[in-house]
Each structure stands twice: as C-alpha cells, then as structure tokens.
Amino acid sequence: MSELQRVTKTFTGYLKRPDLYPELGRKVIKNIFNRKSAFRGKEKTLAWAKSNAVSQETAIAELFGIEMKPFDLLFPEELRTAKKREAECPVKMGGAGALELIYAACEFTHAQSVVETGVAYGWSSLAALLSLQKRTGVLYSSDMPYLSQDGDRYVGSVVPEDLKSHWKLFRHADKESLPKIFVEAISVDVVHYDSDKSYEGRAWAYVELHRHLKKGGVFISDDIGDNSAFQDFCEKENIKPTIVDFEGKFVGAFVKS
Numbered sequence: 001m002s003e004l005q006r007v008t009k010t011f012t013g014y015l016k017r018p019d020l021y022p023e024l025g026r027k028v029i030k031n032i033f034n035r036k037s038a039f040r041g042k043e044k045t046l047a048w049a050k051s052n053a054v055s056q057e058t059a060i061a062e063l064f065g066i067e068m069k070p071f072d073l074l075f076p077e078e079l080r081t082a083k084k085r086e087a088e089c090p091v092k093m094g095g096a097g098a099l100e101l102i103y104a105a106c107e108f109t110h111a112q113s114v115v116e117t118g119v120a121y122g123w124s125s126l127a128a129l130l131s132l133q134k135r136t137g138v139l140y141s142s143d144m145p146y147l148s149q150d151g152d153r154y155v156g157s158v159v160p161e162d163l164k165s166h167w168k169l170f171r172h173a174d175k176e177s178l179p180k181i182f183v184e185a186i187s188v189d190v191v192h193y194d195s196d197k198s199y200e201g202r203a204w205a206y207v208e209l210h211r212h213l214k215k216g217g218v219f220i221s222d223d224i225g226d227n228s229a230f231q232d233f234c235e236k237e238n239i240k241p242t243i244v245d246f247e248g249k250f251v252g253a254f255v256k257s
C-alpha cells in the first residue's frame with residue numbers, strides 16, 4: 001500500500017466512525033501545527049536511556065526483588081497458541097513487548113486492577129490477564145483501531161476466549177477511553193502505556209495514569225526513547241525510573257512511592 005493509499009484509507013476509516021472524530025480533529029491540528037513534536041527531545045532521552053539501561057532480568061530483580069521467569073517456560077501452551085493466532089491474523093500489527101516485566105509487575109502488586117493503553121494483537125493484555133485471572137482481577141484496555149487496515153476486529157487476537165471475562169476493552173482514542181476507564185477503575189495496581197507515541201499524547205496520559213496508580217503500584221511505559229516525554233515527566237515528579245533495554249528499544253518503569 002502506498003503512503004497516499006494508507007492516508008486515504010485512514011481518513012475514510014475515520015469518517016465512518018463519528019465516535020473517533022475528536023481524535024481525527026486532534027490529528028489534523030497536530031499535523032498542521034506540530035509535526036515535529038513526535039521526536040521532541042529524542043536525542044537527549046536516547047543518551048539518558050542508553051547510559052542507564054539494564055536488562056529486563058535486572059529490572060525485575062531491582063524493581064520487585066524477584067527472579068525473572070521466561071514467559072515461554074511459565075506459559076508454553078498459551079504462548080504457542082498466541083503465536084499461532086498472530087501468524088494467522090490477516091492484519092499486521094506491532095509485536096510482543098516486555099511480557100515478563102508486565103507479568104512480574106502484576107504478580108508483585110497482587111494486581112486486581114490494571115490499565116493499559118495500546119492493545120494491537122494483545123500481547124501485553126495477555127501477559128496482564130494471565131496474572132489477573134488468578135485473583136479474578138480486571139484489565140481495562142484503551143485501543144484505537146488500525147484504521148488503514150480495517151484492523152478493528154483483530155484487536156486483541158492473541159487473547160484466548162477464557163481470559164476475556166477479566167477484560168474490558170474500550171475501543172476509542174485514549175483521550176476518550178481513559179476518562180471512561182477511570183470512572184470504573186479509580187485506583188489501579190499497574191499501568192502500561194503503549195499507544196499514542198506523540199509527546200503530547202504521552203504527557204497527557206502519563207499524568208492521568210500516574211494520578212490513578214496506587215502507592216506501591218507499578219508504572220510501565222513502552223518506547224520511551226521516541227521523545228523526552230517520559231524523562232521530562234519523571235524529572236518533574238522527581239522519580240528515578242528503571243530503564244529496560246528491550247530488543248533495541250527502551251521501556252521505562254517505576255514503583256510509585
């Protein structure tokens with residue numbers, strides 16, 4: 001698909017979904033007035049992340065005082081089925097992230113309530129749900145579909161049916177979904193950010209997610225090297241995060257004090 005075809009398909013997708021018009025408006029304004037904001041402060045944050053990053057194993061030990069157990073040893077059958085579902089999915093989306101970190105965060109907090117932004121195939125959802133199911137907890141997810149690929153119905157493809165009773169998926173942009181989620185999940189054990197990668201999107205959501213995170217709860221954000229939103233947020237709040245070097249990208253995490 002050419003860039004023009006992709007943009008046209010995305011725009012047509014938006015037009016068919018009046019519930020996504022607020023996000024369309026924000027995207028149009030951003031693309032006219034604020035095109036460079038996606039990479040604001042990227043250089044300084046990459047240098048900061050590189051000089052502080054540790055492995056996922058070290059991060060789990062540092063943050064939670066527990067030993068990392070590889071996901072494929074903990075859940076071999078679930079992982080095999082999920083990979084098969086991903087391979088069979090006709091729409092191509094982003095792949096799995098630091099599943100062990102998400103799972104360990106839920107185990108460490110004995111999570112009853114988890115909020116995540118960004119679902120795609122649902123790898124992070126699967127990691128959280130496999131822990132939450134033990135305590136009949138709930139995962140609240142916010143995800144806007146891949147409009148250029150008619151991806152709506154494939155969101156969360158790798159999540160098996162038996163885990164879905166623990167899952168509430170809000171299919172709008174974060175700015176619409178998160179306020180609805182926080183009506184139900186006032187105080188949460190773990191938050192995982194992996195959706196709108198713009199500086200503004202992150203800056204807005206980090207404040208909201210942090211405000212609703214319990215003391216002792218775990219904050220995780222994916223791809224923190226895209227721009228300096230995560231670093232700036234941590235510096236403003238006087239937080240010293242753990243940074244994970246995960247397959248060439250950086251994940252930020254901390255326990256709320």
Ligand SMILES: C[S@@+](CC[C@H](N)C(=O)[O-])C[C@H]1O[C@@H](n2cnc3c(N)ncnc32)[C@H](O)[C@@H]1O
Binds near residue numbers: 122174175
């Ligand atoms: C990297 S993927 C998420 C991957 C997922 N966490 C996993 O582990 O499989 C990012 C997702 O965020 C969604 N997204 C992007 N911008 C968004 C926004 N403003 N609000 C909600 N979802 C958004 C995309 O449609 C996509 O499904």
